[in-house]
Amino acid sequence: QVQLQESGPGLVKPSETLSLTCTVSGGSISSYYWSWIRQPPGKGLEWIGYIHYSGSTNYNPSLKSRVTISVDTPKNQFSLKLSSVTAADTAVYYCARVVEYSYGSRWFDPWGQGTLVTVSS
Amino acid sequence: AIQMTQSPSSLSASVGDRVTITCRASQGIRNDLGWYQQKPGKAPRLLIYAASSLQSWVPSRFSGSGSGTDFTLTISSLQPEDFATYYCLQDYNYPFTFGPGTKVDIK
Numbered sequence: 001q002v003q004l005q006e007s008g009p010g011l012v013k014p015s016e017t018l019s020l021t022c023t024v025s026g027g028s029i030s031s032y033y034w035s036w037i038r039q040p041p042g043k044g045l046e047w048i049g050y051i052h053y054s055g056s057t058n059y060n061p062s063l064k065s066r067v068t069i070s071v072d073t074p075k076n077q078f079s080l081k082l083s084s085v086t087a088a089d090t091a092v093y094y095c096a097r098v099v100e101y102s103y104g105s106r107w108f109d110p111w112g113q114g115t116l117v118t119v120s121s
Numbered sequence: 122a123i124q125m126t127q128s129p130s131s132l133s134a135s136v137g138d139r140v141t142i143t144c145r146a147s148q149g150i151r152n153d154l155g156w157y158q159q160k161p162g163k164a165p166r167l168l169i170y171a172a173s174s175l176q177s178w179v180p181s182r183f184s185g186s187g188s189g190t191d192f193t194l195t196i197s198s199l200q201p202e203d204f205a206t207y208y209c210l211q212d213y214n215y216p217f218t219f220g221p222g223t224k225v226d227i228k
Contacts, residue, residue: 044208044219044220044221044222045157045165045208045210045219045222046219047210047216047217047218058215059216060216061122061216062216094164094165101170101171102171104153104213105152105153105170105171105212106153106212107155107170107176107212108155108157108165108167108210109166109167109176110167111164111165111166112164113163113164
């Protein structure tokens with residue numbers, strides 16, 4: 001079955017760029033949408049954005065000016081870049097597959113295990 | 122953005138209890154709503170999509186209902202493995218938004 005694994009630095013300095021990669025195994029990335037979601041410690045979930053394997057993207061307006069999601073189909077990976085980070089960006093970052101089971105209707109499954117990124121000097 | 126609210130924010134229940142969690146959207150979202158279960162230190166897992174369709178692994182004691190703005194997740198007989206936080210998620214339009222979560226713990 002499809003599995004996702006996040007990777008990247010666990011510590012990022014304020015004002016720098018957070019970069020994470022999600023590696024997809026057990027299936028091809030060349031289908032579906034692929035998403036990033038984050039969860040600050042002890043808080044709820046926030047959708048960051050997603051990318052179609054073709055490269056089209058949609059971002060949360062609250063983060064849009066700082067977010068880039070890209071896909072690397074030969075490597076079966078997709079990536080997140082979040083620029084100008086502050087302490088408020090400290091969170092567990094999850095990647096997930098997004099399945100459009102009906103036109104305009106989706107589910108998020110499976111998810112990666114998540115990776116904690118701390119923003120601190 | 123569509124705002125999602127959940128009630129209660131937390132509840133204490135015993136094994137065997139019937140539990141109902143409510144999710145409300147700030148505008149109509151058809152049935153474009155999913156429920157996700159998250160256990161401590163773990164990633165969320167999809168329980169229900171399209172408001173009432175169970176994902177393949179989900180036991181039949183879970184059920185979902187609703188359409189438009191009001192939705193419910195019901196656990197007919199709470200089991201020890203069901204103690205977790207439950208989130209609703211609307212995927213009707215962008216940005217997709219989660220409810221704040223309902224924590225179900227042991228009474």
